[in-house]
Amino acid sequence: MPHKSFNKGVLAFAVASAMSLSSFAYADVVIGVAGPMTGGNAAFGEQLWRGAEQAVADINAAGGINGEKIKLVKADDACEPKQAVAVANRLVDSDKAVAVVGHFCSSSTMPASEVYDEAGIISITPASTNPQVTERGLTGEFRMCGRDDQQGVVAGDYIVDTLKAKKVAVIHDKDTYGQGLADATKMELNKRGVKEVLYEGLTRGEKDFNALVTKIRSTGAEVVYFGGLHAEAGPLVRQMREQGVTAKFVSGDGIVTDEFVGTAGGAQYAKGVLMTFGADPRQIPDGKAVIEKFRANGYEPEGYTLYSYASIQTIAAAFAGAKSTEGAKASAWLKANPVSTVMGKKEFDAKGDLKVSDYVMYEWDDAGKYKQL
Known part of the structure; x- marks a missing residue:
């Protein structure tokens, strides 16, 4: 009898330890950055990655999100819809991403966002402007740009x-x-x-x-x-x-x-x-310090670089505000609260669109x- 109790105790300890180690292993807040990292439109993929990378470095240096550090994962869709779906599934199933910044091309964002919505994770596209991106009733789909x-x-x-x-x-x-x-x-x-x-x-x-x-x-x-x-x-x-x-x-x-x-x-x-x-987001005072940091490192934050930076800031604010990385909770918080970004204050409507467009x-x-x- 004591022997059996001992085995149960060991087993319980082993399970608890495994769970603890598992929790520790996935303590990072994993965010995917998806876009054309290769191919004819790779320049835009680089903009998305550079912006997200700098935002993560700055946020982690300030303590991360709710005490946890952000880990970025790069996903190359080459602006191809089928490839976008494949990398979306990888981000959800293998990388265990809890949020995604991307995609770039609307034709990639739309099918990929279906994957994220089914998985219950939040996604923000810095650049996809087709109206249908946010017209399909997806709970966690947002965009940092305007619409066509x-x-x-x-x-x-x-x-x-x-x-x-x-x-x-x-x-x-x-x-x-x-x-x-x-x-x-x-x-x-x-x-x-x-x-x-x-x-x-x-x-x-x-x-x-x-x-x-x-x-x-x-x-x-x-x-x-x-x-x-x-x-x-x-x-x-x-x-x-x-x-x-x-x-x-x-x-x-x-x-x-x-x-x-x-x-x-x-x-x-x-x-x-x-x-x-x-x-031009480079002319907005809120981003002056960040822009100078980019330039000091020899990179001009053109195009969608700062849109990507702001997308990471927005995800971090939503997780911190909701005190959770659950997509539904973060989405609800984001639709009810303004966010301060390098591009100024941003507010989102019920569809996930910005309340103010500035083309x-x-x-x-x-x-x-x-x-x-």
Whole structure:
């Protein structure tokens, strides 16, 4: 009898110890960062990773979240929907992530967010602008950026009011983001009385757009609006200029990387290109110290870098405020409370969208840099 009791005691101790060790092993708050870490849009993946990495370093140095340190896990979706689903499942099942910053492309964010929602974890996309990202009733899906139906209005109004264009060619890349943004801009143009002279799609990954440029030239377009990413926008604008098409080139936040200049063949081709993007976060006083830290390390926090940093801050605030890493609790807290970030105070509505969108127009200059107009 004593012998059996001893065995039970040992067994109970062993189980308790194992549970304790297990809890200790997973004490870190694991957050995934998902986006195109390789491929033609890897520049954006780097922006997401750099922003998240610096935010985690700063938050951990200040004590972490509820006394626990954050551990980042990188997930490469290459802006491919099937790959996005695969890495989402890996983040949930293998990495035990309790939150995700990502994805970048709307076509990746939408299927991946279904995985996160089923797992009950919170996710914040710094960059996916398609309205359907937050229109599907998912509990824990948020975005740190605006929506295409907001961005398209700004672009359409600028084309009509400032550029005074009557002939506009609308081109898109057939992707969830690119076509969605092009359609939102076209809708605003039509609403303002401008009917597009051409509406056509190209294929992501292509580089030879000369046949399309010939078609654009035949329409006499004064403005070419492109919904898509820099990998296609660059060659398109270069080939337009090489064929003597002088129409103003306007695009969206998918070209907000210095790599746009390289894909265009140099600053001489990028010069004068217009794009919509949120008000430059590098000009917001709240982020001054962080921006200086990035620059001191030789990195310019362009594009979505600070959006990613702010996304990590938002997740940390939600977990701290809810006193839990449970997605439902963190989500409820976030929809009821403002968050202070490097991009200023952010508030979210019941869908997970920002209550305030701040899209403005930018122009690329002859030095290959974009500046807010």
